[in-house]
Amino acid sequence: MIELIPPGTNFDFIGKWKACVIGSILLIAIGFASIPIRGLHWGIDFAGGTEMALRFAPEAGADEAKIRAVVEGAGVGEPSVIRYGEEGSGTFLVRFSGGGELSGEGQNQFVDRIKAQLGERVGPVSIERVEFVGPKVGAELRTAGLKAFCIAFGLILVYVAVRFTWSFAPGTVIALVHDVLATAAIWILLGQQFDLEVLAALLAIAGYSLNDTIIIYDRIREMMHVHTTQDLPDVINRSVNQTLSRTLLTSGLTMVTVLSLLFLGGEVIFPFSAAMAIGIVIGSYSSIYIAAPIMLLLERRREARDKAQTKKGKGGGGRARAKATA
Secondary structure: OOOOOOOOOOOOOHHHHHHHHHHHHHHHHHHHHOHHHHOOOEOHHHHOEEEEEEEEOHHHOOOHHHHHHHHHHOOOOOOEEEEOOOOOOOEEEEEEOOOOOOOHHHHHHHHHHHHHHHHHHOOOEEEEEEEEEOHHHHHHHHHHHHHHHHHHHHHHHHHHHHHOOOOOHHHHHHHHHHHHHHHHHHHHHOOOOEOHHHHHHHHHHHHHHHHHHHHHHHHHHHHHHHOOOOOHHHHHHHHHHHOHHHHHHHHHHHHHHHHHHHHHOOOOOHHHHHHHHHHHHHHHHHHHHHHHHHHHHHHHHHHHHHHHHHHHHHHHHHHHHHHHHO
16 A cells, blocks of 8 residues: 555644634635625526527637627626637637526527627627526525535434444534535635536535545544543544545545646636635545544543543442441
């Protein structure tokens, strides 16, 4: 097995957990507090709008700037124009808000007007596909996405509780919530849109982070059974250090794939790959600095409660014996 970290390495991860938790809280708070300033940008999947796939003749010399100017001239505000396919193929994806609220006949007239202006000012064009999303459908998709997250986190809580104990399960779910919120906060600060691609990335990030956390939890559980007299923080530190090579290898290989999509996949898949790249870093970080410390706090709380109950039981037994002797 390849090991990036030499055996016997002992980084003090647990000793820095408070600073890391504070940093995460600040990041999430700043991200969501900036919504009134920067705004929350919904894609057409959630806010409603129109998506058009266009193909221009090669001799038209179409580019993003020309298409954007024509679409804006047709009364559309801030359209997104993305080139896809091979270079020189003349294929573009145009997305903009509006159009989804029109009736069927109104939508056809709307598309015909844009097509006519593109043909006149850019060059011969064919519309390969048009999709309209109404505001009501967008709101339903947002609600469905939130339900999907809640159901996924609930099932994860049950799974981890069955596989480990209830001391482990809350840390896993809190780490997953942290990953989603931290990624969303960075996405908000970058001014990017939230659409179905980003939603898919957030769900994938939750699954990826869960796998990383379970690997660390498995090792912690094994070490707790072997080193029963050792302090729990030392056991957790040793467990994290022993799985560090595997964590870095898994995260690194996944990141290589995601970066390939990010730089070579084109603008169409950019939101998904960019969100995934952010989430992989945050997910690896949270498994060490969020999930493990929460498990430590819950275990200490359980041990304190068990000691208190044991002490109470001994005290009650002593009083009973004293009364019997009298």
